[in-house]
Amino acid sequence: MQNSSVLLRVLGALVVGYIFERLIRSALSPLRAAPGPFQARYTDLCISDPEALNTIYGHGTRFAKSSWYDAWVPPNGWNLFGDRSIQRHANTRRQLQSTYSMTSLVSYEPYVDECTEIFSQRLSEMSTAGTLVDMGHWLQCYAFDVIGQITYGKRIGFLDRGADIQGIMSAIENGLAYGTLIGIYARFHRVGFAVVNFLAGKKGAGREYIVGLSTTRIAEEQENRKIMASHSENLTIAEPFVSKFLAKYEQDPEKFTMQHVLAGCTANLAAGSDTTEQLRAEIAGFQQQGSLSSSFSFKETQQMPYLQAVIKETLRMHPATGLPMERVVPEGGATISGYFFPEGTIVGINSWVAHRNAQVFGADADEFNPGRWLISDGDKLAAMNRQWIPFGMGSRTCIGRHISTLEISKLIPRIVRDFDFELLGGGAKNSWATQNVWFVKPRGFQVKVTAREPERRYKETKGI
Template sequence: MFNALLLFFILILARAAARRWVLPLRRVPGPWLASCTRLWKLYHTFHGNMEQVNIEMHKRYGPIVRIAPFEVSIDDPEESLRVIYGPGTRFTKSRWYEASDPPGAHSLFTDADIRRHAHERRLVSSGFSMTSLLAMEDFVSECVKVFEARMTGFADSGQSVDMAHWLQCYAFDVIGEITFAKRFGFMDRGEDIGNTMQTLEGFLSYSAKMGVVPELHAPYSRLVRLFSPGSLPLETVRKMTVGYEFARAAVEERKQAGAEHRDLVARFLSTHEEKPSEFPMSEVYKMCTVMIGAGSDTTAIALRAVFYFLCKNPYKLQELRSELDDAEARGLLSDPITYAQAMRLEYLQAVLKEAMRLHPSTGFTMARVVPKGGTVLLGHNLPEGTTVGINSWVAHRNEHVFGPDVESFIPERWLRSEEDANKVTSQFGYGSRTCLGKNISLMEMSKLVPQLIRNFDIQLVHPDRPWKTTNWWLVKQADMDCYVRRIIKT
């Protein structure tokens, strides 16, 4: 028995040594434990601070860091970004994404098949065109008005506002309007309807951790079904996406209503009717589910970042307010502001970009697999099958691209020159995987931010205390209580 255990530990040590000193990635620097086992990555994933760890690793080891035995993180938001994610890339999504779907399933977010992803994206892309979105702008305007009314109520009562929560409510209701022609009612009730937010949080936590060891996803799913019927883990594994049943019910209700409304459901159903074999009803439900989950969280995160950094930098807030006051005095702003008007406000757009640079929504590397034949990145030969990726938190702090003041909130960095204005960020992904909902998110932000800034004075209740963040792929913020006061205009 002793000899068997001794042999087992010798084999474990030999495997670890081979991964560290023999395999092709042996020359890539990084933590010793990360080169031997995925436990290093799993440990930091469990702690919910992988984005900060990733930044520190690059500061310590340089532009390429080994974060698992067969995985490296890259800090090169120019050449390597184009090679890994650019047009025509053969780098496929890694197995990390498998844990975000039921075993064997796929979605536009998770699909590793490049051709299939491109085909399915084409089927729905027209619904996300700028022309389509502008036709739905009134839906967003209605949500802006509701949110403004709720903030007015808080201002008149003098009580503080959990701004992190309320911005999530706004984002959920906008997605409801755009997708189903119906607000979900989060802003009306001010609460987590049906525990949707909590369920989304549980889903993100599960997929982030299980993504590190995706080979356990399928057997874990089977075990949960077998031994834990009706449990929360079962629901998380069975649906593997927030609000699937909710989305399906909303789609069916929307079909029964037959409203004359060019929302996304109408467009998805039209595609289904034209190409039922290529786009069955299951795909309609799946697309709506993705909209509810990813569409609400990412925008809420970006909006929190905007207001947080403006509160932390009152001079920048005043600069934005001056731009809005000037535009209003010249009769260039309606009430609420239109998307076209907002896009012409240069400082506003710079504020949005800078907030998303400092706090991008995603906090892990966008992991891809090196294709057949291998590749060379930053002078290192990476064999086929190696997982590589760039973390937006790392890329957005690259001093070569953004200058030495990367930790400071400086919207002006986007206004200095044409070159500055065209800096590349990966807030919404890159290349063929750029988020389909990018323009929806930008519209939501561009309409809400100026409307609140022009009408309210917003201050953090605890300005000297940093907010709390948790990284389960999406870096969500909490502890953002604010005082809201109405601005009386003369």
């Protein structure tokens, strides 16, 4: 008991000292005149000025990622997301970019169609059984199986069982929580990383567990490539990412190392009313014209203006990441929004803040309104597009954004056409809880799903 009392006193003294130090620094800071909430003086700076976006994140800027990102990288290691080196990140991204281009990804549509078919089948089964559907969970199952098939050429199996296969989901959830919290105190990362992985055993914890699974899959693919090399037949399906990465490695192992192969595969796995009736009306209209196939090809969906407006507005209202994208002011300092920030200052913009800016999106910025993207005012549209950053901005834009776009564009019209959804869980009506650990994920997203009768869908298609 005496030791515990001493420990508590020591911790208390450290906390008081830390608060006192922040108070002194705030009082003397050259940024004390910068506008913002009083509490923001004692935390990292989050900026909402639209003009600051290009200054901090635009192509060619020298604002490197902050130490918060260290916790997302193994000590003495690197990956594309957490790499703080501007030059190394640029070199790595150049080598991976072509694989993630939309031109390349459309060849994977059959994989997406297969997963969409299974997902629709599961919704039909749960509709028939009268089972409430946790849409957050099942959409994640769908996303994991799509990315598993694109990356490794075969589904992981989430959609088959509706369960957390091999503990992948929980490992990623734990990794997100670790990176989000330990990143605030990045100096403790080396010790924290060693402790959590020691406690987890030889399989590792969080992202390291996913690295282990990726390593196994890569080894399997290397063996498959040896077997295929002895056969002359050509592949008739899209080549999975792991095979493309290994081909790059075999061609030039010094430039595209095995770490590049592992980083690419691991990043894929670790990293988804009236409006409904309007969208259904658009779908029916395109079907009447014979402009839509049953599987909704990506090319077809790009010609559907209301669908694209719904997707864009949804990503504005609920962007995937919910923390500031921290950057470090480069040598010599920088003027942002009329204030000079000394070099080394950590600054950032939160997409949730940027997307609710009434100066850009109007007085109804807090409301879901797909119509805002269908206006004819070119200047206003350009301003909104500049402020729309669900996948980041500049050289650090999410490299997998086209995978998300492909999945969303094909899945949403399919399930909206075939099912009715009624939100039931999560507290107040028409709401649900969320958890923010870098990614903002729904919790308690319980939905009643009802399959729409084929006869009704047929009448809509025929305009009856």
